[in-house]
Amino acid sequence: MFLRIRKLFPIFVLVLLGVSCNEYQKVLKNEDIKAKYEMAEAYYNEGDFKRGLRLFEQIAPKYIGKPQGERVMFFLANSYYKQKDYNTATYQFERFIKSYPKSEKLAEASFLGAKSTYQLSPVYSLDQTDTDKALSKLQTFINSYSDSEYFAEANIMAQELTQKKEKKAYEIAKQYNKLGKFDYTFLTPAIAAFDNFLSDYPGSIFREEAMFYRFQSATELGLNSLNRLKKERFESAKKHYATLMKQFPETKFKEDADRLLEDINKEMQVMVGDTATTK
Template identity: 65%
Template sequence: MFLKMKRILPFLLLAVILSSCSEYQKVLKNEDVKAKYDLAEKFYDEGDFKRANRLLEQIAPKYIGKPQGERVMFFFADSYFQTKDYNMAGYQFERFLKSYPKSDKAAEAGFLGAKSYYKLSPKYSLDQTDTDKALIKLQNFINTYSDSEYLVEANIMAKELTTKIERKEYEIAKQFHKIGEFDFTFLTPAVKAFDNFVSDNPGSVYHEDALYYKFDSATNLAFNSFDHLKNERLNKAKSAYNAFKKQFPESKYLKDANKTLEKIEKELQNYSK
């Protein structure tokens, strides 16, 4: 009996699937808005967001201004999110909030809309325009819905995106530093880039690294300068060391920094004589 049922079960499942497909195609092609609404809700509840989205796309304009409009519009936006079409999800959630700013779903829509833009953020080495946009959306959500159940996750995402942008800026400065090892003309922009990074991102996870490499770049610049510039630049490098050590007295870079400082001090003695 069990073996017989085991053989029959796949055919039953296939029949159900075919029936569902047939019903979907039939409703999709007819003009019965209520039938489309009911089937879209059924698909949505079952997690079949792709087919739900297709039906909701057809009926959403029909429900503008109607009691079910709020529900349809939220499902429509969320079906995009669930199918990972984050561009459309972000856009539709924005439309939902403009249409229903006092909705019980407003906080959730605001969060999912911001999260849609978060999902579009590329890796740090690429252009960060979408990351900047996502941060604005997340910050707006955090400011608007400060007591939301989604607040913790929103803050985590905002911190992640902030760190990504910081890394982008840090890596640009680091690239100047690296090229400066072979082309000394890049050392001045390296020092400037690290200086700007430290000023703009005082709480960054890359703060220690930036201070150290600013010192290292300033030192290399000083030692490779013309004689009439060397004394001033050596003192600037020494100041960079002092700022670094003051903030990170137990830094992982301190041993190397101390050795470099000894060379600076020794060179400065020549000028004091």
């Protein structure tokens, strides 16, 4: 008996699925808005966002201005999010926020709209337009809903995106530094890029590295400069060395930094000797 039930169970499931599917197709094709609404919400509550979404898409225009409109629009936006259609989810949450500024779901919609844009943020090496948009939305949420259950998660995401932008800015400066080893004309923009990075991201995890490579770039620039420019550039490089050592006295770059400083001092001694010989 038990074996017979086990054999029949898959057939029973298939029958139920067939009935369910037929019912879904029937409601999908008819004009009964109430039936569509009830089935869409049932699918939504069951976590079947794909089928629920198709129904919400059909009925959403019909519920504009009606009491259930707020509920339908939120379900619609969240269904797009659950389906990982983050572009459309971002747009739909923005619509919801504008349409229902007093909704009890406003904080959640603001968070999910920001999180949708966060999901669109690419790797640091690509264009960061979506990262900027996500940071703006997250900051707006953080400023507006400090007591929200989503506040901590929003802060974590904002920190992650900020670090992504930091890494991009740092890697751009580092690339100038690398190119400067083959063409010293890249060293001036490298120094400027590191200056901007240190100014824009004072608390960055890349601060120590940026300070060392700025000093390295400044040293290499001085060594490859015309004699009349060397003194000024070496003095500037030594200031960068002093800043590095002041902020990171136990820096992991100390050995390399000291060696570069020694190169500067040797070159400056040669310059002094040449000046004395000339006189």
